[in-house]
Amino acid sequence: MGGVVGYSGNTFAQVFDNPNPTVTGLMVSLYEVGCMFGSIIIIFWGDNLGRRMSLVIGGFIVILGTVIQASSFSRVQFIVGRIVAGLGNGMNTSTLGTYQSETCPAKNRGRVVTCEGIMAIGGVWISYWLDFGMSYAKSTVQWRLPLAVPAIFALAMSGVAFFMPESPRWLALKNRDDEAKEVLAALAGEDVRTDDESILEMHNTIRQAIDYETHMSGEFSFRELFTGGELQNFRRICLCFGIQLMEEMGGINLITYYMSNVFLQIGTGHFLALLLSGINSTTYFISSFVPIWLIDRFGRKSLLIYGTIGMMCMMIMLTISLSFGPANFTAGIFAILSIFLFNIFYATGGWMATPFLYPSEISTLRLRSKGSAISVLSKWMFNFLVVMISPVAMANIGWRTYIIFAVLNFVFIFVLFFFYPETKGLELEQVDKIFTGGDPITRGAIGMRRPLGAENHQPSQDFLDKSGHDLSKHIEDVGKSSEV
Structure with missing residues (x-):
């Protein structure tokens, strides 16, 4: 949408009666409302659908919304298409x-997961150059084709x-343990059997x-989302919600x-604005590869702080x-220059991928899909806020925005x-122990280099199963099978 709105005289403005900044913000941002509802679907039904089918269904909903948008001749039809496409994308994200x-x-x-972020930024890169190329067209294909292209990627994903x-x-989680072992063995390699010791240990x-x-x-209840213990x-859940809010x-x-x-x-002409947007998206895309070598070495937290400091400085500049x-x-x-560097700090700081990775890492298994969905709900809620108010803010208070x-x-x-505690190098089942240590305020976010390394840890009765087995010991020992 960035290359087809914001200037009068193009075919998009002509078809939709030259929408003012408020209407433009509404037409663009209602996509995020659809994404919010897609996230809500996953909160309530994600564990019933499963991870794979959620993606398949979400992809086909995106295709439907894309078709409605690209064929629009009225604001109402266009907005419906935005919401429908957002619904599918909310399920996917x-x-x-x-x-x-x-x-x-x-x-x-x-x-x-960083590779997912690279692909997302790659989509931004493709979209801006596509907008630039189609700006030479004189018919409505100028904006219909760019808005139709996402259907290709959604079809491929589904x-x-x-x-x-x-x-x-x-x-x-669904007690389909034999299938779970088969998948674990398949992920471990072609020659690994389901009765391999490492597979049995990981499954256990x-x-x-x-x-x-x-x-x-006990049995799951939504009340769990609001309890401590x-x-x-x-x-x-607050950490899940907060990380996407910050992003x-x-x-x-x-x-x-x-x-x-x-x-x-800034004062550029329309042609130069589109050209600079395309060049900027290219540097943005190239920069997004950097966290592949950094995120598992320096950790999620350090990269995010580095990226945020850089983004703050560029906004000041x-x-x-x-x-x-x-x-x-x-x-x-x-x-x-500050716009170019802002995107570089955002990309190299891991802000594209980590907010999608982190909620999955810190949530317990029974709440993982809900924690991730609540995180993404936060993403689209504040995305809507920013996208809705930005045209109005830029039109009224300018650089003060x-x-x-x-x-x-x-x-x-x-x-x-x-x-925010560090999670690098920990199996998902190990992360639970972060939340049992540290001071009462930060609870493991600082001062705990190796949250699982307390050699003298004694399990409480809550860590014993009905047979008296120490569940915390099983969780701590999971690193032995990390090759899986």
């Missing part, structure tokens, strides 16, 4: 991180997901974690959705540069440091 986290070993889970194996942890660890969660909380579910309110969607508008605000007005050539150069995001990024640095 609520499920992908969970599915990937549950099928990856701890040693490279961050790298694998087709691939249909033939992929189901998550072994979801299968175990997953089974013990499920039994422990059931022992602690030994499992600290409410704190985990959205850091300013990335102001830049991504309205990048061409921002360049126009953009604010100062734009305050000189579009007539100041030197200030305009610095403003353009960016002060808001500079201040928010400053606050987020401290939130990340004091409240």
